[in-house]
Amino acid sequence: MLTDFWTMQDDGDDGDREGGTGVKLATRTRTGKPPLYKVLILNDDYTPMEFVVHVLERFFGLSHAQAFELMLTVHKKGVAVVGVFSYEIAETKVAMVMDFAQRHQHPLQCTMEKE
Numbered sequence: 001m002l003t004d005f006w007t008m009q010d011d012g013d014d015g016d017r018e019g020g021t022g023v024k025l026a027t028r029t030r031t032g033k034p035p036l037y038k039v040l041i042l043n044d045d046y047t048p049m050e051f052v053v054h055v056l057e058r059f060f061g062l063s064h065a066q067a068f069e070l071m072l073t074v075h076k077k078g079v080a081v082v083g084v085f086s087y088e089i090a091e092t093k094v095a096m097v098m099d100f101a102q103r104h105q106h107p108l109q110c111t112m113e114k115e
C-alpha cells in the first residue's frame with residue numbers, strides 16, 4: 001500500500017496541538033523509510049537497439065555509453081533494472097516510456113516492482 005510507512009499516533013500530552021481545549025488531535029508520524037521500486041526494461045525481438053539506447057538516455061539520464069551497455073544487457077539477459085525510485089517517480093517513468101514506445105509503434109515493455 002502506498003501509505004505503508006505512515007501511522008496515526010496520538011500526540012500525547014505535549015500540549016502542542018490541543019491548544020488548551022483538552023481535545024486530543026491525532027498526528028501523522030513517519031515511521032521507517034518509504035518503499036522503493038525498481039523500474040525494469042524487458043527485451044523483445046522488434047524494438048531497435050538504438051531506440052532503447054535513446055530511451056535510457058532520455059528518461060533515465062544515462063550517458064550514451066552507459067545506455068548502450070545496459071541495452072546490451074537487456075538484449076542478452078532478457079531484463080534489467082534501469083533505476084530505483086519512489087512509487088510516484090517509478091510510475092511516471094514507466095508511463096512515459098510506455099507512451100513513448102507506443103507512439104513510435106515499438107513493443108518495448110517497461111514495468112516496475114517493489115524492491
Ligand code: TYC
Pocket residue numbers: 041042043044045046047048049052071072074075108
Ligand atoms: N532485442 C532487440 C533487437 O535485437 C533490442 C532490444 C534491446 C529490445 C533491449 C528491447 O529492452 C530491449 N532489436
